[in-house]
Amino acid sequence: MPQLFKNDKLKITLNKKGYNRYTKISFPVKYGIYSEIETKDYIFQFNANNEIIRAKGKNYTWINPSEWLKRTIGNDWIYYSTGGYTGVFESIGEYYLPNLQYPTNSLIGGKPFKEPDINNIITKWHSIIDKITKENKLLNHSDKFQTFIDKVLENSPKRLSEKSEQLIKISGRRVSVLPPDARHVDYDIIPVNISKGCLYNCKFCRVKTEEPFSLIKKDEILNQIKELKNLYGKDIVNYNSVFLGEHDALNAPSDLIMFAAEQSYSQFDFKHSYMESSNLFMFGSVDALLNKSTDDFDKFATLPYHIYINIGLESVDQETLDFLGKPLTSRKVIEAYKLIRNINIKYDNIEISSNFIMDDILPKNHYSSFFKLLEKECRLFKNKGDIYLSPLRINKPSREEIFKFNEIKIKSPVPTFLYIIQRL
Ligand code: SF4
Incomplete structure (x- = not known):
């Protein structure tokens, strides 16, 4: 009372x-x-x-x-x-x-x-x-x-500043970007790193660590969970969500993802959280997604979480991918988007969102190829799997770009939002 x-x-x-x-x-x-x-x-x-x-x-x-x-x-x-x-x-x-x-x-x-x-x-x-x-x-x-x-x-x-330094120490470095879907819990997450770095080291990216992808061992993950539990203290009762970091947790083997998710759920006692239901957030790359099997997603679906995975697709257009310095082919991006759509249809508690870049300096086929993909793949399924558009340049609020975004949003057959990059 x-x-x-x-x-x-x-x-x-x-x-x-x-x-x-x-x-x-x-x-x-x-x-x-x-x-x-x-x-x-x-x-x-x-x-x-x-x-x-x-x-x-x-x-x-x-x-x-x-x-x-x-x-x-x-x-x-x-x-x-x-x-x-x-x-x-x-x-x-x-x-x-x-x-x-x-x-x-x-x-x-x-x-x-x-x-x-x-x-x-x-x-x-x-x-x-x-x-x-x-x-x-x-x-x-x-x-x-x-x-x-x-x-x-x-x-x-x-x-309070010292406490935030402790958080950075536990995580190894500051969480420079949170998945856009973390907006669903007002970014109130506990960050547990299961991997470091990422696969692509894209030229355009401002949040990368420039470190090649590597895994974190189970005992280190357990140690992080223990220290985070201490750091969040009594207030842990107000949390129901974990963010498995860093930039490509989906690229970790499924058993490591399952381990970190299960340990977080039990050690943080999400079952008795004041906040209803539990959520798990992670980023994933196109290759990580394509390398996962149906069995992997069947396993993830058994976890006591609503799982949000955010994949950076950036563009369907090869010229734009090259311009961004994203080492991917447009063929792989299309393949990944089809898989995203199928997973969103199949699993109630797994939702995969995707990121695309927007900016008026991008090659001209960027937007036309984007709409072509969505029209083809989303005709029958439109209510899940948000698309986030991320302006390429930072600190450039722009009326023209807002008009462009509104135009894209109106035309897009799936929910489409701006991605505001937020750190922890
Ligand atoms: S966009 Fe993703 S994969 Fe590319 S450098 Fe940034 S974090 Fe790494």
């Missing part, structure tokens, strides 16, 4: 129960079990470890009352904006647009981090809470509310 403290300056609610199912809805939804401090000017929310996770301003200068800040486990602040309701849902499949503090490929969004109110929360949330709770004499040190405040203040910006 939530516990409440209230006076005329401060309201503290412990153990609030947010939504326990990820949903797409046009008003702000808060997930998981969290605690809240509300003052005249602000609302701050904290996870089960008493670490700040969300905040917003309450006065009239705050951009929009339904917009808020979220802090990730990687210690990034993200500003969720409505985008003025101008096509955000149509563009990204979500009602709120994540504005990121680092360079990304988003075509939409403003510059919210330049707003004084937003900057104020990011830089001063700790001293604001410190001041208001010290001024508030109604709390005494034996009180559970004071204990909560003490723990909140212990989790200072410095400590």
Whole structure:
């Protein structure tokens, strides 16, 4: 049961129960079990470890009352904006647009981090809470509310930054990109690396590690899971999703994928998560996909997860693939897309999405070959297997590219969205 403290300056609610199912809805939804401090000017929310996770301003200068800040486990602040309701849902499949503090490929969004109110929360949330709770004499040190405040203040910006460094240490390096389908769980995932690097080292790619593909041994995976369990701490109850990294987990042998998926499910105790159902995300390459057998996918389908696999196809046009420096033939891309469609039809709990590049500097056959493929392969099956379009150039919001995207989206027979590259 939530516990409440209230006076005329401060309201503290412990153990609030947010939504326990990820949903797409046009008003702000808060997930998981969290605690809240509300003052005249602000609302701050904290996870089960008493670490700040969300905040917003309450006065009239705050951009929009339904917009808020979220802090990730990687210690990034993200500003969720409505985008003025101008096509955000149509563009990204979500009602709120994540504005990121680092360079990304988003075509939409403003510059919210330049707003004084937003900057104020990011830089001063700790001293604001410190001041208001010290001024508030109604709390005494034996009180559970004071204990909560003490723990909140212990989790200072410095400590939270150190914790994100620990996460990077466990993973070996920062998770530079999350699969686009992770939007279905608001990117609330636990990253377990089962492999490093990737097969292709494509020229156009900005997230690659430039390291050849290699596998991580089972005992190291178990060690990661143990350390991640400690790091996520009590808040693990608010998680129901694992991301098997790094850039091509699908290229790992099936028994390693099964091992990591099963161990994650049991060690993170997803069965008893506050959040309903469990999800597994991974990236895969065209070759990894083509090398998997029906038996492999039959095995994956037995896992207690909804499995989202994201494959980077980039283009059906050979000239474009060469232009991008992606060492693939268009024949393989077509073969992979047919397989993606068949898997999406066959398995209820496996969904494969694909990425294509968009940009006005691409060779002219890029778009025509893309539509030809979709029209041919998706005539009878249209409701699963999102297509994500990723602008080639980063930090180049562009009206022309948005028009182009809308044109593609209207013509595309399958759900098509912009892929905003987000890290952990
Ligand atoms: S697009 Fe994928 S396969 Fe190509 S370099 Fe980037 S991570 Fe590696």
